[in-house]
Amino acid sequence: MELFGLYHYWTFAVLLMIGFYAVIAKSNLVKKLIGLYIFQSAVFLLYITMDKVDGGTAPIIQDGVTGQVFSNPIPQVLILTAIVVGISTTALGLAIVIRIKEAYGTIEEHEVREMDHRVA
């Protein structure tokens, strides 16, 4: 099942680059934040892909069932933390974008930079 695992990693690489492209090439600030969200999700996919074991199940130990193969619980703990941290940064980023809109009247990055150059 080489192709199965490799396909997961290729999806991670492609998604990472799609999110990164949205961050660097798009000029709308909300689009950049959404691109950052896609970037984060791709990293989560990579970590969770690494935790699967052949024939394993979710790491919940049930009484009386011995000899069960479990998937690795550690990347899941890391990603649980990372998801909550991700939404914290997204919420803070959205608050900053709202304030930028109120101060400049626009949320396009090139227009904001033009206004700064005109004033300065």
Place this chain on the structure above:
Amino acid sequence: MVNLFAMFLLTLLIITAVAIVRTKDLFVAVMLTGIFSLLMSANFFILDAADVALTEAAIGAGITTVLLLGALALTAERERPVSAPRWLPLVVVAITAVVMIYATFDKPRLGDPLAPVHQHVAPWYLEMTPVLIGIPNVVTAILGSFRGYDTLGELIVIFTACIGVLFLLGVPRGEGHQPPGNGAAPPDVALSHHLIPRVVGRLIFPFIVLFGLYVQFHGEFGPGGGFQGGAIIAAGIVLYTLLEGENSSFSAVPRWTLVAMAAGGAILYGAVGIAGMVMGGNFLNYSVLSNDPVLGQQMGILIIEAGVGITVCGALLTIFHVINAREHC
């Protein structure tokens, strides 16, 4: 067969991501982000990560969509296209993608039990959890007890985001806008002519909160825990606010309660740690909380998960209310 389905879901993920980047309408982009989160959650479930799938569905597909929509209402609705050609980012992105795909050929095979990531600590955790802590869900045991410090730090992160948003958006806007007097409330923006969603919303709201509490307290026996439970309860109260209006929501869960919840959960977590120190162990050592160390661990995990749920619920609700109450410029 499951492998084929997983590959199909991954292809859908890529198609959705491309659509998000290419569309010019921001509303469409936000809706597609919700779909993206849900597909990612399905992928996590296929890869045996039940806790993470629940968290991604509750927080990613639920709360993030609401926050993005609230921010969209205050900013723009369409993206304005740029005139300059964008070939340099495309080239950089393409080269990096090719390099990363070349690097993936060296990774261990998916599911290999002999991969380095499955050695060292992971078998120790799987072995020692029934002995030392005695709860079935290993992920909650690691999150709450073995790696309790990280969870405390994460709780402080979400609390910091809450007070950061409060600093930025909590003050009513200054010149040009006359904020209403202290006693007057802003006009009620309930969906008064949407009868059916209001009736159904009032019907299912107690069940949403009940399910959130179930997920919160069953975190030790199955997928669940503080983050998921807190996010589900927050989503229920967001539904109530959207249907009944801000005033009803604030008379049910007033502002000071939300801030107290956001701070109180983190204080509860720290208090459990300090209680461990007072009773003779290290900070965040739960074994000394009772005579039987295993029972002490279980009590400790229960209390800190409650703290986590309270803070997550309070913080997410505060952020939502602050964005909701901001007047459109």
Place this chain on the structure above:
Amino acid sequence: MDFFDIISWILFTTGGAFVFIGGLGALRLPNFYTRLHAASLTDSIGTILIMTAIMFQAGWSLAAIKLITILGFLMLTSPTATYALANAALLSGMKPGKPEYDKEGY
């Protein structure tokens, strides 16, 4: 039991066919309201058939009770969401009954 297996597979296939028809309709029908009508197929009949098929697969256990609860919840909320969407479109001025393609995407 084999009998339950056969029933559940028949229900799966029928449910899948309805979901496919709903998706096809959401793509090909001309107006917003007709597309909404097609998409609501997946919410109602598709969900009922597929959930019933899973219940037959699960047998008579705690999982079946949970599935009945989930089905009840979905039956309550999905048609409400479809109604809310149609109501919002009507209130924002989109007129039903005109088979036209929208100009700037859907």
